[in-house]
Amino acid sequence: MKERKLLMIPGPIEFAPEVMQAMGTAPTSHVAPNFIEVFGQALERMREVFLCPSGQPFIMAGSGTLAMDIAASNLIELGDKALVVNTGHFSDRCVDVLERYGAVVTQVNAPAVGGAPTLEEVEAALKENNYKVMTITHVDTSTAVGADVKGFARLGRENGALVIVDGVCAVASEEMRMEEWGIDVSLTASQKGIGVPPGLALVMASPKAMDAFKNRKTPVGSYYADWTEWLPIMEGYESRQPRYFGTPAVNLVWALNISLGQILEEGMDNRFARHCRYSEAFKAAITALGMKQVPVSSDNEATTLTAPYYPNGVDSGVLKYVEEAGVILAGGLHPAINTKYFRVGHMGVVSTSDILATVGAIEKGLSQVGYKFEPGAGLAAAQASLRDGKGV
Ligand code: PMP
DSSP: OOOOOEEOSSSSOOOOHHHHHHHTOOOOOTTSHHHHHHHHHHHHHHHHHTTOTTOEEEEEESOHHHHHHHHHHHHOOTTOEEEEEEOSHHHHHHHHHHHHTTOEEEEEEOSSTTOOOOHHHHHHHHHHSOOSEEEEESEETTTTEEOOHHHHHHHHHHTTOEEEEEOTTTTTTSOOOTTTTTOSEEEEETTSTTOSOSOEEEEEEOHHHHHHHHTOSSOOSOTTTOHHHHHHHHHHHHTTOOOOSSOOOHHHHHHHHHHHHHHHHHOHHHHHHHHHHHHHHHHHHHHHTTOOBSSSSGGGBOSSEEOBBOOTTOOTTHHHHHHHTTEEOEEOOSTTTTTTBEEEEOOSSOOHHHHHHHHHHHHHHHHHTTOOOOTTHHHHHHHHHHHHOOOO
């Protein structure tokens, strides 16, 4: 019997075998010709994946929180005004990071957990003040709320704010057209839609963001995150000239280059469509099993994950049975409701059979804790959605 379980949490996700093989590449120097080529190519591919031909990519060792720290520390100076579009726990973290570097933060909050501020509310807030930056959490992993990044970014741009998007649970899975939508910083980590084990912080900055950084009056408050040090490194590797500031995560960069290549081979439009299709199928199954979701409206549901409330009489104990049936899921995260719901990631190399296996394991777990439902209802709904859906 296969020992390995299917990892369906919202990151780290399942990784492609070729990516895992790249993690095991024979040790090489960070200034060896073979690594220089890989690093340079990964930087070039990042621009294509972020759909930002004029962007400046940064690949640094760290997690998504470092990527947030990089954006805030390089763009914020003491007293700068920042507007946070708040859709959950990770938007709260944005507030903390911005404040750490001296920003004066205003938030536009969702009316309730699982909601999102409206375009009108955000526009009204933007008009009240001269914000240097505005942040949007593309997918808040605590609520599975997917924000209208295109709409919010347009408003931010029209009102003169640099638009920063926390795309940790979105980049390379949710539709995001960085340059076309006027986003100034898009940031992520390796372990989600990008499809590489945890350990890389990835940031793409628009020319406007780089100008804002270059026009700073005060030094960057973080030693490690400072673009003054990292910009020459990224420019160096891209022109195939190695430079040193901090040792790059050689094997992770190797794996990143493989994964970015696979993502581009699939094509960004196909990839966005595939994520929509699997998300629809999985959500159809959840509904058919009688479960509601944390996002209050189908307009603001993420496609990278689903956050179902446990049905009546069921609690987090069910996750143990789902795991025994072969699938690892995540519990709740948002402090206001964390015992009431669970989270299922379906991004990256996820396949039709992964979706069906996950629904099957949830049905098995639910029946083991005595929940009454029509056996197979979730699987039938997912199959029907996959059969009828357009897309990939
Ligand atoms: N932002 C969002 C939207 C996230 O989902 C996460 C991680 N779940 C983070 C930031 C922080 O990333 P990390 O855990 O890699 O530091």
